Amino acid sequence: GDQVEQSPSALSLHEGTGSALRCNFTTTMRAVQWFRKNSRGSLINLFYLASGTKENGRLKSAFDSKERYSTLHIRDAQLEDSGTYFCAADDTNAYKVIFGKGTHLHVLP
Amino acid sequence: GGIITQTPKFLIGQEGQKLTLKCQQNFNHDTMYWYRQDSGKGLRLIYYSITENDLQKGDLSEGYDASREKKSSFSLTVTSAQKNEMAVFLCASSIRGRGNTLYFGAGTRLSVL
Numbered sequence: 001g002d003q004v005e006q007s008p009s010a011l012s013l014h015e016g017t018g019s020a021l022r023c024n025f026t027t028t029m030r031a032v033q034w035f036r037k038n039s040r041g042s043l044i045n046l047f048y049l050a051s052g053t054k055e056n057g058r059l060k061s062a063f064d065s066k067e068r069y070s071t072l073h074i075r076d077a078q079l080e081d082s083g084t085y086f087c088a089a090d091d092t093n094a095y096k097v098i099f100g101k102g103t104h105l106h107v108l109p
Numbered sequence: 110g111g112i113i114t115q116t117p118k119f120l121i122g123q124e125g126q127k128l129t130l131k132c133q134q135n136f137n138h139d140t141m142y143w144y145r146q147d148s149g150k151g152l153r154l155i156y157y158s159i160t161e162n163d164l165q166k167g168d169l170s171e172g173y174d175a176s177r178e179k180k181s182s183f184s185l186t187v188t189s190a191q192k193n194e195m196a197v198f199l200c201a202s203s204i205r206g207r208g209n210t211l212y213f214g215a216g217t218r219l220s221v222l
Contacts, residue, residue, distance in 0.1 A: 004151075006151075033210065033211060035211075035213075040215055041197070041215060041216050042213055042214070042215045042216070043199065043201075043211075043213040044213075045210055045211060045212065045213075048210040086151065086152070088152070088211070096154060096157075096167070097142070097154070097211060098154075099144070099151040099152035099153070100151055101150060101151040102151055
């Protein structure tokens with residue numbers, strides 16, 4: 001099975017609301033990264049966490065290595081937040097980063 | 110800041126053809142990666158390189174060759190393109206020893222006729 005399970009695969013939110021994306025890991029991971037695919041198709045790094053939580057504007061991410069999950073919370077969603085979000089985990093091999101399948105977020109007016 | 114440049118942006122090939130994708134980074138990063146993105150499958154690691162002239166196989170290395178000729182460049186070769194194959198190939202880099210924050214290029218879109 002997949003080592004990184006990302007959910008939901010698709011999510012619709014109305015402007016101003018919020019929700020959370022989640023990644024579960026089948027093994028202990030060293031760190032997690034969250035990316036957003038921009039309109040040009042480039043992957044932009046949102047967060048890198050080896051533990052704990054980080055916040056940047058309307059985005060907040062948490063990573064619990066022991067419990068094997070990470071979350072990305074979006075609050076006060078805006079239309080420009082629409083896109084595909086990926087989590088990626090560093091496994092015990094320090095150079096191997098495993099991606100989730102992505103969450104397609106659609107923010108509705 | 111730096112940038113990762115992938116060329117070409119679009120690549121159309123014929124079945125059985127050998128195709129080469131190029132990646133350049135000016136971050137002075139040690140580690141470079143090639144990922145393949147297929148719809149519904151996330152990103153899968155093809156090859157990575159932790160320094161000049163180093164090559165490490167990822168999960169999807171069969172059917173590909175790679176070359177790290179110098180620190181700033183990492184090329185990927187599709188050894189024999191498969192008919193109707195369509196995928197996006199993403200190059201990334203990171204600083205070794207300071208976590209693996211990945212920085213990505215814009216991708217090369219491959220279509221095989």
